[in-house]
Amino acid sequence: MSVVGIDFGAQSTKVGVARNKGIDIITNEVSNRSTPSLVGFNARSRALGEAAKTQETSNLKNTVGNLKRLIGRSFSDPDVQLEQEYSTAAICDVNGQAGVEVNYLGKKEKFAATQLVAMYLTKIRDITARELRLPVSDVTISVPAWFTDVQRRAMLDAADIAGLKALRLINDTTATALGYGITKLDLPGPEEKPRRVMFVDIGHSDYTASIVEFRKGELNVKATGYDRHFGGRNFDRALTEHFANEFKEKFKIDVRTNAKAWSRTLAAAEKMKKVLSANPAAPMSIESLMEDVDVRAIVKREELEVMVAPLLERVTGPIEQALAEAKLKVDDIDHIEMVGGCTRVPAIKEAVAKFFGKPLSFTLNQDEAIARGCAFSCAILSPVFRVRDFSVHDIVNYPIEFTWEQSPEIPDEDTSLTVFGHGNIMPSTKILTFYRKQPFDLEARYAEPDMLPGKINPWVGRFSVKGVKADANDDFMICKLKARLNLHGILNVESGYYVEDMEVEEPVPEEGEKDAMDTDAAKGDEQPKKTRKVKKQVRKGDLPISVGSSSIEQSAKEAWIERENSMYMEDKLIAETDEKKNELEASIYELRDKIEGDYSEFASEEEKDKLKSKLMDMEDWLYEEGEDTTKSVYVAKLDEIRFIAGPIIQRYREKQDAERDAVLKAQEEEAAKKRAEQEAKRQAEEEAKKAEEAAKKQEGDAEMKDAPTEGEAADKQ
Template sequence: MSVVGIDLGAQSTKIGVARNKGIDIITNEVSNRQTPSMVGFNARSRHIGEAAKTQETSNLKNTVASLKRLVGRSFNDPDVELEQKFNTANICDVNGLAGVEVNYLGKKEKFTATQLVAMFLTKIKDTTSKELGLPVSDVTISVPAWFTDVQRRAMIDAADIAGLNALRLVNDTTATALGYGITKLDLPGPEEKPRRVAFVDIGYSDYTATIVEFRKGELNVKSTAYDRHFGGRDFDYALTEHFAEEFKEKFKVDIRTHPKAWARTLAAAEKLKKVLSANPQAPMSIESLMEDTDVRAMVKREELEEMVRPLLNRLTVPLEQALAEAKLKVEDIDFIEMVGGCTRVPAIKETISKFFGKGLSFTLNQDEAIARGCAFCCATLSPVFRVRDFAIHDIVNYPIDFTWEQSPDIPDEDTSLTVFSRGNVMPSTKILTFYRKQPFDLEARYSNTEMLPGKVNPWIGRFSVKGVKADANDDFMICKLKARLNLHGILNVESGYYVEDMEVEEPVPEEGQKEGDAMDTNNDEQPKKTRKVKKQVRKGDLPINAGTGGIDEATKAGLQERENAMYMEDKLVAETDEKKNELEASIYELRDKIDGVYSEFASDEEKEKLRAKLTDIEDWLYEEGEDTTKSVYVSKQEEIRFIVGPVIQRYQEKVEAEREAVRKAEEEAAAKKRAEVEAMKKAQEDLRKAEEEHKKKLAAENGDAEMKDAPAEGEAAEGQAEEKQ
């Protein structure tokens, strides 16, 4: 079972996985650590991720980007109209939702943004599965903190269509904060002053500032503020607009009239922006941009900053809002952590550092921090991995009201209530109490529409409570409804039940009796005192029918089948291309080998027959065989193998015989060497034994000689006596 965190970005997506006692960012099929968040279509198949990016310039009208900026949006949302500026595909109305119209399999097709995200997540699932060698199911997915209920539901629906189980949708900066806090061993304890960190995340399309308090084993999000239209792509667009004017004046070409030239200039502007982050000035040149005209330009960093001055002037607004909502001052912030690719821009770093009056921290990987945090989050929710306990207390970003029809029996009843206020901890559960004699409905909606992104419908859901009726005395039924804002930030009325006020007896503590008395001798003899109290006792459940912004199960099942069918079609096309390439490579390879390594194993007749077959199939391949089925390419390969098979067999038999001869020679050489080594060892052993025998013999001979030469003790004494006389 795998643990996967997906940072679904507007420009690119990173995948974090828990393995090797840590978090790894995995690479895709071309060994990149991030995959372009794009989907492309053509007459034969889809192109997703890297493949979509590769064919983008040649297939502009059928390539879709900024997928997460469209998901869950209605077509008439002004934000969708803005996204058209950054998209070359035609954004259109698909049953009221934002989608695209593209040419797919030779005909016009419309896909919703939810389907597009599902297609991309299917690719991410495939990439991850191949890397891990395991099936992928449980994931956490990052979303912007400003996502509404309908956008979050759309993301969950997309994950379901892709066959993924989203354990949690986690806000971008919350994921970053988790990745920061879970690895820190020096966080303050429960009784100490918390560590306050401002996370500034400026990515490709939006900017978020979040204030988080850390204590050992937990994080509390205090406030979040954002600018949904401030990111790296705005810098790229400003540069491209500048070049459009310069090229028109200097080179007499208007890239605004030529989509491909505009796309190439936009790509060059992005590269130039990155170079200017590290250098005071940088050149830019594009060969044959349009009308066979080569263009070039030189841009200074100061010039770029002037182009984006209106953007830079908005830079401190989210910071001020975040501090105000957290009721903190600049000096209360201990660290400012910068993440997101756009935070590398010197002007941005300088402005934020000046605002806080202190240096900035770059301890996290600016591009991969969210993916790592998502993987940590998935690991904490998965039973497979054991992770250090770390509680996440996120907050509600939009206040939610419940409204209902006034009961005819309660003329002065309020008909609305703010159940979840802005800043309320999430996930959270609230119990709503109603006094009713008949079934009733209630609606949930966002109370402050000005805070919502674009023109999102503030309506969240309608909930019908069934089974309500008056009791035998025509009194109200006391209805309890459990409203929950779950881990994903999605609202549901999860259950309903009714209660009755009943008198129950409960023991009364005796006066003077101390808690924990060692002995009460009268306990068994005297009856305990009790009192009657009224309590609400649950008596039964109330069915609830919910109508929300998500896709119904029947429609979702149909979309899942469609996605699976498109996936299999893509797979078949890829396998067909692979067989075609194998056939083409086989033709060139055999043409070389028949006059080379196979020459001595084929007769002249076999050579002529093979050459003729290769020529026929090559001609067919570049004419009617350019686009056919996988089985046809396989059959053509079999035709070649039928002719060349005996030749290859003879060649392989000789190669095998040579290998066998070499193997035997090596074995004989090895046996000879072993015999020589054994003989040498035996000779050395014989020599050693001879030396030992020789030493023993010498020792014995030396011992006899000493006994002969030495006088007896008595003889020596007599000799000495004679000398004295």
């Protein structure tokens, strides 16, 4: 089983996986560590990720980006209308949801944003599975902290359609904070003052600032501020507008009237922005931008800062919002961690550092911090990995209230209650108590609609409680409902039950505890314990609850799953067909070259002529009738070529094998000869050594024989 964290971004997506006792960011099919968050459509198939990026400029109207800014939104939402400025595909209404209209397989089709995100997640699943060589199921997916219930449900629906099980939807900055805290070994203890860190995350299209308190083994999100329309794309847009004006004046072309020219200018502006983050000035050059006109320009960093001056004035907004919500001052923040690609812009770093009056921290990978945190979160929730215990306490960003109809028998009953207040810890469970004689309904909605992004409907869900009736004495049934805001930040009334007030006996605690010795000694004459009657609520039975929420209906979801599977198989077949077509083309050129080279001596003139003729016919067919046909036809054509070339190739390979065997045999004989020579040499050396030792021994014996004995020596004296 795999553990996968997905940082689903507006511009690109990063995937973290738990392996090798750490977190790795995996690469896609072209070895990039991030995959463009794009879905494209054409006359033959879909293009997802890198493939969509490759054909984006030539297929603007059928390439969709900014997927996470469309999901869970209605078409009439002003935020969605704003997205049309950044989208080259036509945004439209799909059964109340925002979606796009594109040309797919030669006809106009509409796809809801949830379907588009599911398509993209399918690509991410395949990239990850290929890298891990394992099927991918359990994942954690990041979402912006400002996502509402409807947007979070739509993300879960998209994951389901893509065949993924989302263990948790985690807020971007919370994921970053988890990746930061779980690796720190010097966090303060439970009784010490917590370490307060401000995480400033500025990405492609939005900006989030979160204050998080860390203690050993836990993190608590204290407050989050955000600007949903502040990010790298706003800088790109400002530069592009500047160039549009300059090119109109200098080169007499208006890129605003040409979608392709505008797109190429936008791409060049994005590159220039990145260069200006590290250099005081940057050049830009685009060949044949429009009407065969080549354009060039140079921009200084100071000029860019003037262009984006209104944006830079908003830099401290989310930070101030977060500090106010947490009721903290600038001096209460210990560290300021900067993440997100846009935090590389010098003017932004200067503004944040000036606001806090202290140096900023860049200890995390600015692009990959969220993906790493997501993977850690998935590892914590997965039974496969053992991870250091680390508790994550996020907060409710929008207060949720329940409303209900007043009971006729209780004229002074309140009809609404804010159950999950702003800043409450999440996940969280609350028990609601109602006194009723008949079934009743509740509605959940956001208490402060003005806080919600765009014009999202504040309605969250409707819950109908069944099986409620008066008791035998015509008294109220006491109904208990369990409302839960879960790990994903999604609200549900999970269960309902009714209770009765009943008298039960419970033991009365005695004054002064006897020690164990006294108790053991008194076993023989134990006294009965005193009890008392108390009134307690005892659970008597369950209450069925009918739920209405913004999640798509099961039948619609199943239809979308079936459609996604169908499109996936079509894409796979197209890819395999292209592979066979390329294999046929490569075989034609390879055989044409080798029949006059490597294979020449293994074919008769008749065989050569026959193969050349076949290859020529096949090439003509491939570039005329065979330009677009089925996989089985390409396979059949390959078989035709192999039928003629097969015997020739076989003879060539047999000779190659024979030559290789001869070389191996010669090498083995040479090796055997060397071994024999070495063995003979070794034996000769051993015999010489033995002869030398024998000679030394004989010489020693002779010396002993000639030497006088002690007696002989004495006689001589």
